[in-house]
Amino acid sequence: MLTPKQLGRLPGTGRGLRNASIKDIARLAGVSHSTVSRALRGGxxxxxxxxxxxxxxAEEVGYRPSAAARSLVSGHSDTIGVVVTNVADPFVAGVVRGIEDRAEEHRYAVFLANxxxxxxREVRVVRAFEERRVDGIIVTSSRVGALYVPVMERMRxxxxxxNNQHPGHFAHSxxxxxxxASLEVTRHLTQLGHRRIGYIGDRSGHQSDTERLAGYRQALEEAGIPxxxxLTIQGDGRPEGGGIAMTRLLQGNRLPTAVFCYNDMTALGAMRQIRLHGLRVPHDxxxxxxxxxxxxxxxxxxxTTVRQPMREMGRIAMQTLLNIFxxxxxxHNVRVEGRLIVRGSTAAPKE
Amino acid sequence: MLTPKQLGRLPGTGRGLRNASIKDIARLAGVSHSTVSRALRGGxxxxxxxxxxxxxxAEEVGYRPSAAARSLVSGHSDTIGVVVTNVADPFVAGVVRGIEDRAEEHRYAVFLANxxxxxxREVRVVRAFEERRVDGIIVTSSRVGALYVPVMERMRxxxxxxNNQHPGHFAHSxxxxxxxASLEVTRHLTQLGHRRIGYIGDRSGHQSDTERLAGYRQALEEAGIPxxxxLTIQGDGRPEGGGIAMTRLLQGNRLPTAVFCYNDMTALGAMRQIRLHGLRVPHDxxxxxxxxxxxxxxxxxxxTTVRQPMREMGRIAMQTLLNIFxxxxxxHNVRVEGRLIVRGSTAAPKE
DNA sequence: CTGAAAGCGCTTACAG
DNA sequence: CTGAAAGCGCTTACAG
Structure with a gap:
């Protein structure tokens, strides 16, 4: 009993089939394999x-060209690899849609890896893509962005x-x-009359977190709030961390009347904790x-949140790749603008 | 200005690099490329x-073996392709985790496509995986399951x-x-005392939908409810469709006191509509x-919902592939059990 | 322990 | 319009 790794060729679904090659077709058609190749490509x-x-x-025998063989001679795979931190995060779903929009137009296949x-894992996954000779890689919300700086030097x-999470400059981002964006959300809160505003961040050291904190502080300053x-507590970018951080805020001696969360996932956990403490959003x-x-x-x-134009960001990332090609x-370093979306979770503070 | 497709070899990040091959290393080391191959593989x-x-x-020149060349001779790619209906669906995220658990143990790379x-698109994506000679494919929540029956016949x-959505039997599922599971959820509702229970389904014709509807009907029958x-309305498996269906239920002449939704995404939309109509869950x-x-x-x-053991299901799917290998x-057709999770969204009907 | 050779499945000049 | 040949980057018997 051998695995494909040991066996070499897969026996198909127990039917002992192997993939038909252009040689097989050539034999069947009574021509040379060169001719088969031409017929199947451009014609x-x-x-x-x-x-x-x-x-x-070719149709009859269920011929599937071998991308491996093809890319070996052509030098390209017509494939883009996308590394996502977490498929579960709806943010990446939006981004991926945008990448696919553009990729499809240009007939690139898009594969994701977690x-x-x-x-x-991120490094291993990037390496796996490299070995498969993808034509380009897009990494979303990288935790090791800085690592790419030296790697890029000899990156093929x-x-x-x-939205890389580490400080530093990259050739393409x-x-x-x-x-x-953070300035605007926080300003929205100060303009509603809030003076005690909390900030629940991501794990520290990440660029996005640092920048969002900076925007928050600037808004406070504008409003003359020390x-x-x-009121600033670390989370982890997920509901769990948001909940834990919120609990700590709620245990403080003076409660905030508003909280700006690093992201929506964090806010999800924070809102739940507020409810569990018997308080209401946005009333309390x-x-x-x-x-x-x-x-x-x-x-x-x-x-209430900041809309990241996720799909658009995905499109831009893919377009950047196309431009490099x-x-x-x-x-190419692109900054896109967020947009404040006011919904029911924010209101003026009580009395 | 050429794209990789036209150009053949990528010029790297503007540095004119090409990927080093074992021949390059052989030259540098003063040995034959066979020796390089051996040294780099087993040693x-x-x-x-x-x-x-x-x-x-190899390290110095940043050598990356070409998976294409390797798989051409070995006949396997050590890669599994996963087709997901929608990366945005948190259900697939869980499944993917399970697939990765098992795949990693056996050193398979896992790539996803949307x-x-x-x-x-589903057919195209499967084909893309086939051409790249993945060793196996897992398709989640397929919309075209039935299509695979003939294809499987000569599938390599x-x-x-x-969780395929179409009726029919498959070699592996x-x-x-x-x-x-649906029987249990609905029974939970009847036991709470509900007599008018709605069902918001998926698009019709899908196996999962048909089966969930059957469970619902059986529970009604058990409870002697005609x-x-x-009270049965189609949705689309997403919040939008759930909302639209709920609106129709709310416009009926006699309101249901409880609604069982095809999935949580559907429930999300339904709950929102209930709120927008000024009613409360679970009070009304x-x-x-x-x-x-x-x-x-x-x-x-x-x-309140049925827990699908998503991660476990992913593991089983991957294990099935390994067993085939x-x-x-x-x-291999595996049925896994769901588990009723009672939370706050269900309660006894008013008086 | 090492090298020369064949071959995996393709594409693409080069001849005819 | 068609075929023979070379070559993409690797692995793996086969000799030494």
């Missing part, structure tokens, strides 16, 4: 009758980072304008997030 | 000193379907026991879903 330089006979046979926010396959470190505490996940409007109350771009 | 049959010198050089619930690469077709209408998505417990009220299995 140029082959007599119509011959070509259609070949195509018919890093599960594990830096080691172009990499575009999307697409990022949301975090400071500005920064209170006790206003909550705002970041991302505009599809589920925001299905929450009760619906979540054509040589039109050697370095 | 057997090569003098230690030679091997380590070769590995050092079908966006579009049958044409084994396919495992997970993993499915939740829909009738039983089936009322007016109880709502139950199916899947147990991570977000269920973050809803207000948290959603070793020849231990030629046909």
């Amino acid at each position: 140029v330089l082959v007599r119509d009758e011959t070509a259609s006979r070949i195509r018919k046979i 890093s599960n926010a594990d830096p080691d 396959v172009p990499i575009v980072l999307l 697409v990022m949301i304008d975090n400071p500005k 920064f209170d470190p006790a 505490i206003s909550v705002a997030g970041f991302d505009d996940l599809f589920l925001d409007e299905y929450l009760d109350p619906p979540l 054509t040589g039109e771009s050697n370095s | 057997v049959l090569v003098r230690d000193e030679t091997a380590s010198r070769i590995r050092k050089i 079908s966006n619930a579009d049958p044409d 690469v084994p396919i495992v379907l997970l 993993v499915m939740i026991d829909n009738p039983k 089936f009322d077709p007016a 209408i109880s709502v139950a879903g199916f899947d147990d998505l991570f977000l269920d417990e973050y809803l207000d009220p948290p959603l 070793t020849g231990e299995s030629n046909s």
Whole structure:
């Protein structure tokens, strides 16, 4: 009993089939394999009758060209690899849609791989893509962005980072304008009259988190509110971390009247804790997030947030890759604007 | 300005690099490329000193073996392709985790591709995987399951379907026991005292939907409640469709006191519409879903549902593939059990 | 322990 | 319009 690894050729579904090659078809059609190749590709330089006979046979035997063989000679795979931190995050779903939009237009296949926010895994996954000779790689919300700087130096396959989490500059990146967007959300809260506003962040050290905190602080400053470190607590970018952080805020001696969360997933956990403590959103505490996940409007109350143009960001990332391919771009750092979406989770503070 | 497609070899990040091959390393090390190949693979049959010198050089030049070349000779790619209807669906995220658990143990790489619930796309994506000679394919929530029956006949690469949506039998599949799980949810509602229970389904014709409807009807029968077709409405498996269907139920002449939804995404939309109509869950209408998505417990009220052991299902699907590889299995249809999770969205009807 | 050779499945000049 | 030949980057018997 051998695995494909040991056996070499798969026996099909127990039927002992192997993949038909152009040689098999050539034999069946009584022509050379070169002719089969031509007929199956462009169809140029082959007599119509011959070509259609070949195509018919190929169809009959269920011929599938080997991308491996093809890419070996062509030097490209017409494939883009996308590394996502977590398929479960609705944010990546939006981004992936955008990547696919553009990729499909240009006939690239898009494959995803999960890093599960594990830096080691992220590196392994990027390597797996490289070995399969994808033409380009897009890494979303990388946890090890900085690592790419030296790697890029001799990287054969172009990499575009999307909302990378580590400080540093990259040849190619697409990022949301975090400071500005955070400034706007927080300003929205100060304008509602809030003076004690909490911030629940991501794990520290990540660029997005640092930038969102900066925007938050700037809004406070604008409003003449002194920064209170006790109101800034780390989360982990997920509901669990948001919940734990919120609990700590609720145990403080003076409650915030509003909380700005690093992202919507964090806000999800925070809102739940607020409810579990017998308080109401936004009556007792206003909550705002970041991302505009599809589920925001299905929450009760619906979540105020910053819309990241996820699909657009995915499109831009893919377009950047396409530009690199054509040589039109050697370095490209794009900042996109977020947009404040006010929903029911934020309101003026009580009295 | 050429794309990789036209150009053949990528110029790297503008640095004119091409991928180093074992020949390049052989030249640098002053040995034959066969020796390089051996040193880089097992390391057997090569003098230690030679091997380590070769590995050092490979490291220096940033050598990445070509999976294409390797798989061409070995006949396998050590890669599994997973087709998902929608990366945005948290259900697939759970399944993918399970697939990865098992795949990682056996050193298979896992790549995902999106079908966006579009049958044409699904077929194209499966084909893309076949051409890249993945060793196996797992298709989740397929919309075109039936299509695989003839295809499987001459399929070279084994396919495992997970919760396929179309009637028919497949060589390999993993499915939740829909009738039983639905029976239990609906029974939960009848036992709470509900007599007018609605069902919001998926698009019709899908196997899962048919089976869940059957379980629902059986529970009604058990409780001596006549089936009322007016209470069964089609959705689309997403919040939008759930909302539209709920609206129709709310416009009926006699409101249901409880609604069982095809899945949690559907329930999400239904609950929102209930709120928008000024009614409360579960006070006015109880709502139950199916899947147990991570977000269920973050809803207000948290959603009663059936837990699908998504991760476990993913593991089983991958294990099925592994069994096919070793020849231990030629046909394998697994039914897994769901589990009722009672949360706050269901309660006894008013008086 | 090492090298030369054949071959995996394709594409693509080069001849005819 | 068609075929023979070379070659993409690797692995693996086969000789030494």
